[in-house]
Amino acid sequence: xxxxxxxxxxxxxxxxxxxxxxxxxxxxxxxxxxxxxxxxxxxxxxxxxxxxxxxxxxxxxxxxxxxxxxxxxxxxxxxxxxxxxxxxxxxxxxxxxxxxxxxxxxxxxxxxxxxxxxxxxxxxxxxxxxxxxxxxxxxxxxxxxxxxxxxxxxxxxxxxxxxxxxxxxxxxxxxxxxxxxxxxxxxxxxxxxxxxxxxxxxxxxxxxxxxxxxxxxxxxxxxxxxxxxxxxxxxx
Numbered sequence: 001x002x003x004x005x006x007x008x009x010x011x012x013x014x015x016x017x018x019x020x021x022x023x024x025x026x027x028x029x030x031x032x033x034x035x036x037x038x039x040x041x042x043x044x045x046x047x048x049x050x051x052x053x054x055x056x057x058x059x060x061x062x063x064x065x066x067x068x069x070x071x072x073x074x075x076x077x078x079x080x081x082x083x084x085x086x087x088x089x090x091x092x093x094x095x096x097x098x099x100x101x102x103x104x105x106x107x108x109x110x111x112x113x114x115x116x117x118x119x120x121x122x123x124x125x126x127x128x129x130x131x132x133x134x135x136x137x138x139x140x141x142x143x144x145x146x147x148x149x150x151x152x153x154x155x156x157x158x159x160x161x162x163x164x165x166x167x168x169x170x171x172x173x174x175x176x177x178x179x180x181x182x183x184x185x186x187x188x189x190x191x192x193x194x195x196x197x198x199x200x201x202x203x204x205x206x207x208x209x210x211x212x213x214x215x216x217x218x219x220x221x222x223x224x225x226x227x228x229x230x231x232x233x234x235x236x
Contacts, residue, residue, distance in 0.1 A: 014147070020069050021151040026097070027065055031144070034058045037108075038140050042133060050111050057104045064100040068093040131230075135179050138229040142175045142222050143168070149221075167210045170218030173197035178226035 020027045037058055041051060071093040079086040146168040177197040181190045201219055204210040210218075 016066070016070075018147065018151045020066050021147070024065070024069050027062075027069070030062050030065055031148070034062065035141065035144050038137060040112075042137050044112065046111065053107060054111060057107045061097070061100045061104050064097045068097045131183055134229055135183075138175055138179060138226045139172065141225050141229070142171050145221055145225060146171050146218070165214060165217075166221060167201065167204050167215045167218030169204055170197070170201040170210070170215045171222035173200035173222065174219040175222035175226040178223050179230065182226075182230040 021031060037054060041054060046054065072090055075086045075089050146166055149166045150168075174194075174197045177190075177193040180193040184190055184193075197219070201215045204215050205212060
């Protein structure tokens with residue numbers, strides 16, 4: 001029962017993200033900006049601390065925007081008529097978003113300026129030798145893509161963890177299997193990993209959580225993104 005409650009909590013949380021993406025124009029901007037920053041970081045020789053600061057900054061902007069959206073909805077529900085304090089609450093929440101956005105600009109400047117000014121082809125060579133970073137990039141893009149597709153095509157049901165237009169489990173499973181095929185040098189490991197991905201996809205159909213086309217779409221999405229990232233940067 002406890003496990004079911006945990007999954008249900010994740011479902012509600014992701015539903016909130018999808019709702020914010022559907023209804024808030026600024027969230028869409030933050031969403032695509034996050035993808036762009038993650039992609040950009042791939043070309044730069046960031047230290048762990050710098051990469052951590054970058055991820056936290058992206059998360060902070062998105063979190064404050066979501067909190068701002070939640071506060072606006074609560075204020076509108078509690079005070080449908082104009083009230084100075086209701087306006088103040090909305091203004092303060094919007095101000096929090098602005099502060100986080102300004103901070104993200106300064107942090108981005110501090111991280112990226114020197115690297116842009118000294119940009120060279122050797123940076124790409126370093127990326128090619130960093131499968132850990134490539135794996136993180138591929139998995140992040142898969143998750144963003146699945147949430148984006150669910151946001152655009154969902155009919156008010158399904159989340160990243162259960163149901164929806166595309167199977168997130170299948171996308172992640174086949175992305176992992178594809179990544180393993182690039183990194184591993186053992187044919188048996190590759191076959192077993194692909195088999196596990198297929199079992200994940202089959203379980204989503206068996207549990208009547210996804211239809212066959214949703215599972216296939218998820219698998220294609222995961223494979224395509226992983227292939228693009230690894231084939232492009234590893235030159236395979």
